[in-house]
Amino acid sequence: GQNIDQPTEMTATEGAIVQINCTYQTSGFNGLFWYQQHAGEAPTFLSYNVLDGLEEKGRFSSFLSRSKGYSYLLLKELQMKDSASYLCAVRDSNYQLIWGAGTKLIIKP
Amino acid sequence: KAGVTQTPRYLIKTRGQQVTLSCSPISGHRSVSWYQQTPGQGLQFLFEYFSETQRNKGNFPGRFSGRQFSNSRSEMNVSTLELGDSALYLCASSPGRRQGSNGRALYEQYFGPGTRLTVT
Numbered sequence: 118g119q120n121i122d123q124p125t126e127m128t129a130t131e132g133a134i135v136q137i138n139c140t141y142q143t144s145g146f147n148g149l150f151w152y153q154q155h156a157g158e159a160p161t162f163l164s165y166n167v168l169d170g171l172e173e174k175g176r177f178s179s180f181l182s183r184s185k186g187y188s189y190l191l192l193k194e195l196q197m198k199d200s201a202s203y204l205c206a207v208r209d210s211n212y213q214l215i216w217g218a219g220t221k222l223i224i225k226p
Numbered sequence: 227k228a229g230v231t232q233t234p235r236y237l238i239k240t241r242g243q244q245v246t247l248s249c250s251p252i253s254g255h256r257s258v259s260w261y262q263q264t265p266g267q268g269l270q271f272l273f274e275y276f277s278e279t280q281r282n283k284g285n286f287p288g289r290f291s292g293r294q295f296s297n298s299r300s301e302m303n304v305s306t307l308e309l310g311d312s313a314l315y316l317c318a319s320s321p322g323r324r325q326g327s328n329g330r331a332l333y334e335q336y337f338g339p340g341t342r343l344t345v346t
Contacts, residue, residue, distance in 0.1 A: 150334070159316060159337035160269075204269065213282045214259070214335070218268035 119143045121217035123205050128223045129195055137190045137203050137220045145210020151179050151190045152204040154219065160204055163190070192222075200224045228253065230319050230338035238344045244305040247341045251298050251319030257281070258300040259335060260292060263314040275300055307345045316340045 120142045129135040141149070148167040152160035166172055166181035166188060178191040190203055202219040209215055231250045239245050251258050259282075260272040271284035275294035292302040298319075304311055318335035 159339050161337070162334050165334060206269075211282060213271060213274070213284075216261075216269040216271070218266065 119209060119215050121205055121207060121215055123203075123217040123220045125218070126221045126223065128225060129192075131195055131197060131224055131226050133195050134191065134193050135195060135222065137192070137205075137222065139188045139190070139205035139217060141186050141188070141205070141207045141215070141217075143207050143209045143215055146183060147208040147210065147212055149179075149181055149188050150206045150208075150214070151177075151188075152206065153201050154204060155201045163203075195224050197224050197226070230317060230336055232315075232317050232338040232341050234341060235339060236342050236344075238346065239307050240346055241307055241309060243307050244303065245307060245343060247302045247304075247315055247317075247343075249300045249302070249317030249319075249338055251300070251317075252336055255319040255321055255336075256298055257320045258294055258298065259318045259320075260300070260302050261316045261318065262286075263316055263340075264312075269316070272302065304343075309345050312343060312345045314340045314342050 122140045150165050151163040153163050154160040163177055164172055164179035166179050169181055169183055171178055171180045176193045181188045192199055202221045204219045205217040206214045233248045249258055257276045259274040261269045263269050272286055272290055273280055273292050274282040278294045289305045294300045317338045320335045
């Protein structure tokens, strides 16, 4: 079966750095996505990785290792508005998106 | 560009009834995907339509169906509603075709605000 694993919940302090991990087992790989979802809102796109390595976009970075079936989302200089759920999704060989259950990130002052 | 729109935003139905949800994708996008989201379950893929054809289908019973029109607007129908169908239903649109040699923006999905369905 296909599986995406992420921690259920994480807590971090405002101004700090947090790393959210995602491991996957899918039939084929055609890219990995990270989305942010605030409570009661729709998910919004954060990043896309298809090749190994680090993609940096402002305070957010995403890393991919295809051989390990592993990705992480790195959030720097945390702000209270970063409190949200972070969803990891992998597109499989059928180009279908497989979603993780999401990681709820709680930011404390 | 206007974003993805979904109607209605909220809906209350009783068991046994049927419901139709509507989604209008971003102009120019030809792919529309539907998801069910419940607390703790994450996004569960229902189906994807591209150019009026169902391209992918998730593991949901036949009570869940959909279609796409020539203008790319899509509808999702759930018949014989059950209490467990209470969820947020999200629609996402994407161009659905390769846009660049590095594949960027190829399959990025843009989500609508969702329809919150409550079955009583």
